[in-house]
Amino acid sequence: MPFVSSALRQSAHAFVIVLPLMGLAATAHAQADGLPGTDQPVARGLAIAQETDSRDKGWGDAEADMEMVLTNAHGDTSTRELRSYSLERTDPEEGDWSLIVFNKPRDVDGTALLTHAKILEPDDQWLYLPAVKRVKRISSVNKSGPFVGSEFAFEDFSSSEVGKYSYKWLRDEPCGDLTCHVVERKPLYEHSGYTRQVVWTDTTDYQPRKIDYYDRKDALLKTLTFSDYRLYEDKFWRAHDLYMVNHNNKKATRLTWKNYKFHEGLTEADFSTAALKRAR
Amino acid sequence: MKKSLVGWASIALACAAGPAHAGEFEFTGYVEPELQLFLQKASKPEQPRANMSVAGEVSAKYFWDDGDQSFVATPFMRLDMHDNKRTHVDLRAFKYAYIDGAWEFRAGVDKVFWGVTEAAHLVDIINQTDVVEDARGREKLGQPLVSLSTYQQWGTVDLYVLPWFRERLFPGANGRPATDIPVDTSQTKFESGQKQHHVDFAARYSNTFDIWDVGLGYFRGTGRNPILIPGLTSGGSPVLIPYYVQIDQLSTDIQATKGAWLYKFEGLWRKELNDRYLQGTGGIEYTLYGIFDTPSDLGIVAEYIWDERGANPQNPFANDIFAGVRWTANDIADTSLLTGAVVDMDTQATFFSAEFEKRLGQNYRLSVEARLFAGQPASDPYYTLKDDDFLQIRLARYF
Numbered sequence: 257m258p259f260v261s262s263a264l265r266q267s268a269h270a271f272v273i274v275l276p277l278m279g280l281a282a283t284a285h286a287q288a289d290g291l292p293g294t295d296q297p298v299a300r301g302l303a304i305a306q307e308t309d310s311r312d313k314g315w316g317d318a319e320a321d322m323e324m325v326l327t328n329a330h331g332d333t334s335t336r337e338l339r340s341y342s343l344e345r346t347d348p349e350e351g352d353w354s355l356i357v358f359n360k361p362r363d364v365d366g367t368a369l370l371t372h373a374k375i376l377e378p379d380d381q382w383l384y385l386p387a388v389k390r391v392k393r394i395s396s397v398n399k400s401g402p403f404v405g406s407e408f409a410f411e412d413f414s415s416s417e418v419g420k421y422s423y424k425w426l427r428d429e430p431c432g433d434l435t436c437h438v439v440e441r442k443p444l445y446e447h448s449g450y451t452r453q454v455v456w457t458d459t460t461d462y463q464p465r466k467i468d469y470y471d472r473k474d475a476l477l478k479t480l481t482f483s484d485y486r487l488y489e490d491k492f493w494r495a496h497d498l499y500m501v502n503h504n505n506k507k508a509t510r511l512t513w514k515n516y517k518f519h520e521g522l523t524e525a526d527f528s529t530a531a532l533k534r535a536r
Numbered sequence: 537m538k539k540s541l542v543g544w545a546s547i548a549l550a551c552a553a554g555p556a557h558a559g560e561f562e563f564t565g566y567v568e569p570e571l572q573l574f575l576q577k578a579s580k581p582e583q584p585r586a587n588m589s590v591a592g593e594v595s596a597k598y599f600w601d602d603g604d605q606s607f608v609a610t611p612f613m614r615l616d617m618h619d620n621k622r623t624h625v626d627l628r629a630f631k632y633a634y635i636d637g638a639w640e641f642r643a644g645v646d647k648v649f650w651g652v653t654e655a656a657h658l659v660d661i662i663n664q665t666d667v668v669e670d671a672r673g674r675e676k677l678g679q680p681l682v683s684l685s686t687y688q689q690w691g692t693v694d695l696y697v698l699p700w701f702r703e704r705l706f707p708g709a710n711g712r713p714a715t716d717i718p719v720d721t722s723q724t725k726f727e728s729g730q731k732q733h734h735v736d737f738a739a740r741y742s743n744t745f746d747i748w749d750v751g752l753g754y755f756r757g758t759g760r761n762p763i764l765i766p767g768l769t770s771g772g773s774p775v776l777i778p779y780y781v782q783i784d785q786l787s788t789d790i791q792a793t794k795g796a797w798l799y800k801f802e803g804l805w806r807k808e809l810n811d812r813y814l815q816g817t818g819g820i821e822y823t824l825y826g827i828f829d830t831p832s833d834l835g836i837v838a839e840y841i842w843d844e845r846g847a848n849p850q851n852p853f854a855n856d857i858f859a860g861v862r863w864t865a866n867d868i869a870d871t872s873l874l875t876g877a878v879v880d881m882d883t884q885a886t887f888f889s890a891e892f893e894k895r896l897g898q899n900y901r902l903s904v905e906a907r908l909f910a911g912q913p914a915s916d917p918y919y920t921l922k923d924d925d926f927l928q929i930r931l932a933r934y935f
Contacts, residue, residue: 334868362934363901390649393749398825405868525638530687
């Protein structure tokens, strides 16, 4: 398995190096938006993902509260509340670090999950069980498994690093009041539950507005809609309402974010297994 | 005049709001009634076939200084219908903590866990086991301590000074499960003349190297696990008397996390009385994710437990195998089922257990646990528990 993923990683590198050259070759066809031309769908798709990524560079560290409402096919609901901390990693070989601490339901109060994300290899992940004060390193290959019984899979939560996918621009089309680039991306990491995803990214701020998830049989499984975008520090857009619908089981999960704070001075020490024990 | 009134009102408001901004208070807890049903008639007439009890825990937490300082108090209590020794109060936590960047200082009463394996927790040493809560040793008594920890690039170091020793609690004459000969804690003996006042010391280094999580531990002080010496009460009836000896212990715990496989090892070297010996446990955990096209997972755990001394009254797990299966539904209710068996390779004595858990609504949690002992020969340290098979049902209300 390790050589498979390193091979994937190498091919991804080749991909990243070659594509800008293709982009250069295509400058003659470049559009008004400064992206590679529509006759270069692969380069154009990657450039859109890179633009989204570069517009979010420099957020440093962040804290926020999340409420998660799970609804089943009969309309019964169940609520979770958690606090999230994250740390930006600037090394392109590394994903961001995150710590989430549950507050509700009450029986899981204080349970915390620490993730040191990778690009293509499995993330490093530790779980803290407050009743027994135990920190457990856990397997992170369960990317497609549901996150706390919700319609979000673990991989839907992981930081969206550019190198995790291959891209193909499909079309530009109106999305609400905006215009969106519609890009297909295929996971390059192992153990994904998806063959592909289709992402609608607006052409103004380069933020995702909608994602369609296609399962391993390439059937449309879920749709995620992003709304209530707010701007922080004049630079960082964050959606405060994320609504995931599962088309198969008719269940839905709504995430609502609040109390976003950036540059609170969090450091690596706040994302250690020692910090996990005192998280709240 | 009006203006100054508004001024005073805003100052008063600011004062009232002041403390609320300065710190954050959290209050949580649960109340949990319990029913235990024993499958056999007990060896003593005063031991019941059915038992009821209720446990409760509250946790009051106060954080200030932007969370860098905190105080946590967590008292626990159980009221038991039959066993006055199981009726007990314990401070699970009562601690002040101060964090300064990569440093953390703690003083008070707290719980600390060391280790990686599932069946036997060999290297876990800071806290005394709360045996009346859980005969399998997963519940712990709060330990008075002062600790200093630092997180650095080269690893995490924790230093502990433990100024007071907590004696193990044992079931009373009416308690189940229990040994046929009761433990008499009124006659407890210590090797050290300082008894409970002996100041113990512990240290731990831990770090992560890629897929490896490694811990090294040291402990010097009063051993948590007593030697049970046959004795007599003043009335002449036989009892077991706990004897706590001084130990020196070096330990290691290692886990490798490779894909869906976890490889675990715990080992220790201990010096006590005139004896020096090794203990170890290790094994694997493998998880099948999304079985049968459902969101549920199936985890398989297999571990071996070894004691250089062979089976002895202090440790029945000298040459034992544990095999367990954990099913996790990954549903809204966090439903899970854990079943397992420990088999003694020398005597074929077997201990089965099954635990089922499920959240009910938002605030209730149901746990059902069954334990069966089978094939214990009279020589097995667990022989006297063989008539204590039981089913336990708990329903907790969280707030």
